[in-house]
Amino acid sequence: MFSRVLFFLTLSLFGFAASAKDFQSFTGRLTANKVRVRAKPDLESPIIRQMSKNDLLLVVGEEKEFYAVAPLKDTKAYVFRSYILDNVVEANRVNIRLEPHVDAPIIGQLQSGERIQGVPSSISNKWLEMTPPKNTRFYVSKEYVENAGGPDYLAAMDKRKSQVDNILSSAYTNAEAECKKNYEEMAPQHAIEQFQNIMRNFADFPNAVQQAQEGLALLKETYLNKKIAYLESKAEISAEMKQDLLRKHKEDTCELSSVKIDPSLWNKRSQTKETLGFWDTLEESLYLSWTAFHSGRSLDDYYIEQKANASVLTGRIERYSYDVRNKPGDFVLRGREDAPIAYLYSTQIDLEQYDGKTVTILASPRPNNHFAFPAYFVFSVEWN
Numbered sequence: 001m002f003s004r005v006l007f008f009l010t011l012s013l014f015g016f017a018a019s020a021k022d023f024q025s026f027t028g029r030l031t032a033n034k035v036r037v038r039a040k041p042d043l044e045s046p047i048i049r050q051m052s053k054n055d056l057l058l059v060v061g062e063e064k065e066f067y068a069v070a071p072l073k074d075t076k077a078y079v080f081r082s083y084i085l086d087n088v089v090e091a092n093r094v095n096i097r098l099e100p101h102v103d104a105p106i107i108g109q110l111q112s113g114e115r116i117q118g119v120p121s122s123i124s125n126k127w128l129e130m131t132p133p134k135n136t137r138f139y140v141s142k143e144y145v146e147n148a149g150g151p152d153y154l155a156a157m158d159k160r161k162s163q164v165d166n167i168l169s170s171a172y173t174n175a176e177a178e179c180k181k182n183y184e185e186m187a188p189q190h191a192i193e194q195f196q197n198i199m200r201n202f203a204d205f206p207n208a209v210q211q212a213q214e215g216l217a218l219l220k221e222t223y224l225n226k227k228i229a230y231l232e233s234k235a236e237i238s239a240e241m242k243q244d245l246l247r248k249h250k251e252d253t254c255e256l257s258s259v260k261i262d263p264s265l266w267n268k269r270s271q272t273k274e275t276l277g278f279w280d281t282l283e284e285s286l287y288l289s290w291t292a293f294h295s296g297r298s299l300d301d302y303y304i305e306q307k308a309n310a311s312v313l314t315g316r317i318e319r320y321s322y323d324v325r326n327k328p329g330d331f332v333l334r335g336r337e338d339a340p341i342a343y344l345y346s347t348q349i350d351l352e353q354y355d356g357k358t359v360t361i362l363a364s365p366r367p368n369n370h371f372a373f374p375a376y377f378v379f380s381v382e383w384n
Contacts, residue, residue: 027157028059028067028140029148039098039105041066041139046105046292048075048098048138049284050299057140058154066139073158077107077132078121084128089114096136099289100127108136122326123285123367157204164202168211171195175219176266183226188219195219199255217259218266224249279330279345283377286366306364307379313361315341317354317381328368328375333361343368346378354381 033053038045041063049072051057061068078100083091089110097104100121110116110133118128171194178188195216199209228245231237237245287302294301315333320343329343331351344351344363363376 023061025058025060025151027148027151027153028057028069028145030055030057030140030144031146032144035140035144037069038066038139039107041068044295045139046098046295047288048105048107049288056148056154056157057145058151059145061137062142063139065142067142067145068137069140071132071136071138075132077130077136078104078127079110079116079118079130081120081126081128083110084116084118087116087118089116096130096132099285100124100129101289103292104289105292107138108133123282123369160202161205164198164205164208167194167198168208168215171198171212172215172266175215179219179222179266183223183230186223186226188223191219192216213256213259214262214265217253217256217261218263220249220253220256221261279347282366283347303379306377307362310362310364310379311376313342313363313376314359316356316358317344317351317361319352319355326369326371328366328371331355332373333376340373342373343371343375344378345375349378349381351378351381354383357383359383 030051030053035051035053035055037048037051037057039048040046057067057072058070059067060070077096077098079089079094079096080102083089083094089112092112094110095106096108096110098107099105100123116128116130118130121127121129171191174191174194175188178186178191195212198205198212199216202208224245228237228242231241287299290302291297313333315335316338318332318334320327320330320332327343329345331344332340333342333344335341342363344361345366360382361376361378362380363378366375366377368375
């Protein structure tokens with residue numbers, strides 16, 4: 001009897017191991033927005049990040065109602081520097097954390113003698129930033145994942161995304177440069193072809209297509225207006241000719257008829273690339289750390305709590321233009337006798353419009369990276 005039980009137990013364990021081993025990795029596509037990637041396969045586990053509909057993941061296993069997924073390529077991990085000497089781990093069971101602080105979720109461990117490639121964290125130099133180990137696994141609920149193709153599909157799509165991002169960036173750079181020229185010097189055809197290439201060949205990246213349409217619409221509108229102004233200055237255009245140009249322009253841009261033309265598009269794109277991206281990333285990092293102790297809470301919940309505990313400050317806002325590492329804000333708030341009292345940044349308010357003005361702000365404390373004054377995230381601004 002005992003031998004029979006042992007046989008079936010061995011067979012069961014063998015079947016489980018074979019099932020896990022036989023899992024076929026695939027590229028998963030998310031079917032909803034705000035899908036949460038978690039550190040462990042349960043709903044109480046810390047949230048690693050939220051992802052959007054049509055985002056892709058490499059699914060490498062499954063556990064109950066969750067798929068195990070490989071870390072996204074931009075995921076960073078952190079270890080305390082005291083345990084690392086010359087990139088060699090000096091202790092056993094050294095925790096690998098998602099953020100550079102001791103309350104961040106643990107996503108793995110290192111053992112004595114293992115080698116890592118890390119650099120000091122820009123947020124806290126007490127920690128080393130590294131790529132998560134290859135065996136790191138995160139988890140996504142199965143109900144939000146569909147099979148998009150084999151495991152190689154993700155790499156192929158990453159390559160295509162890199163291509164479309166490069167083309168879009170180049171097109172915007174070229175278009176902006178052309179729009180700054182006089183009409184006689186403009187040669188917009190190359191930028192036009194770049195935008196049209198994206199619209200024709202990258203329909204699987206709808207956000208890029210939308211940005212290409214917006215850039216193309218502004219470029220063509222600017223070219224038309226400069227052409228008309230040039231001809232009028234030379235007295236070489238009649239009312240009939242002007243109407244004919246407008247008619248041809250309308251026919252040429254019929255596919256862009258639903259696109260709203262934004263004259264400030266070039267400036268907005270530059271500002272987003274250079275500034276907002278960093279602060280957005282920092283805010284996401286702080287939110288995810290907060291969710292480790294507030295499971296199931298949204299980003300709105302996070303900011304509601306932050307506002308409830310925010311401080312009211314008064315002073316004159318001034319852009320902090322010094323190019324220094326780890327600066328805790330893009331602006332400085334100056335108080336009495338023009339002395340600086342705080343660093344400021346915001347992803348919700350355009351602080352640039354308040355530069356040089358005396359204001360009252362509602363703001364929440366943020367890490368000041370060991371600078372001389374406290375740092376704050378600004379929720380609202382009122383002129384005094």
